[in-house]
Amino acid sequence: MESSIAQAIETKHPPIALLWADEKPAGAMQFQEGKWGCVMWLAASAAKGRPAACDARTFGCFGGGVGMGFGDRYKSFPGSEEGFCHFLSSGIEGWAEGPATAEKIKPFMSKESFDNFVQGERYVKTPEDVKRFVDLLPITQIPSRYVVMRPLGDVDAEKETPQTVVFFADPDELSALVVLANYGRGDNENVIIPFAAGCQTIGIYPYREAGAVRPRAVVGLTDLSARVYIRKQLGDNLLSFAMPFSLFREMEANVEGSFLQRHTWQELLAAKQAGRAA
Helix, strand or coil, X not given: CCCHHHHHHCCCCCCEEXXXXXXXXXXXXXXXXXXXXXXXXXXXXXXXXXXXXXXCCCCCCHHHHHHHXXXXXXXXXXXXXXXXXXXXXXXXXXXXXXXXXXXXXHXXXXXXXXXXXXXXXXXXXXXXXXXXXXXXXXXXXXXXXXXXXXXXXHCCCCCCCCCEEEEEECHHHHHHHHXXXXXXXXXXXXXXXXXXXXXXXXXXXHHHHHCCCCCCEEEECCCHHHHHHHHHHHCCCCEEEEEEXXXXXXXXXXXXXXXXXXXXXXXXXXXXXXXXXX
């Protein structure tokens, strides 16, 4: 499955597809059961050409299990959902069960992870605010065993239908994608940037948008932790732009005759090409 968008904006990394499947591709990258990992590593693997997969036992981290659509995994977090609420915010201070929970899990955590558990990641101000954040997530349970990630170019359009198409885009490319998402709509709010984990902005949020009458695209990788992992594999200055497959097809149909063939975009494209050649 080729992409006219990718050709027009000349992305450094090819777009990837997220598919629901009951079988995984041969040679797919996958975390070991019970081992920690960031789902965005899997997405980066697909962007570099190697397929990846995860299921309800190999999603890497609790947020990743939620993000890929394997139900509410925060209930399995150390200390249950309350533990997660303290972890994402202020740490164990003021949490009666916190010290005992910390001691219980300390042997199984890296120094950095344990510090985050005790002191909190501080991404949300209070545990109560985290609870509201969790309540607002479009948590879902997908009907298939696996979420498979692979380069969009490797998807057989005759046999497979992606749930989500994801671009990793620099500022100019992201700007073009935002313009194109609004191009044929007649209004101007067809892209959202929710506060969420990197995996959630390529998974459950686009899954939710797929059910809307006018699905929107989702910008992600504003997750600071995910950015640390992605930059090691794909480089700096990238955000994700994820869209349900129906919106991808709509945008693909709008490339011809659009701004992507006019001089303003061509000037930006020429500058990017010159930068890569330097």
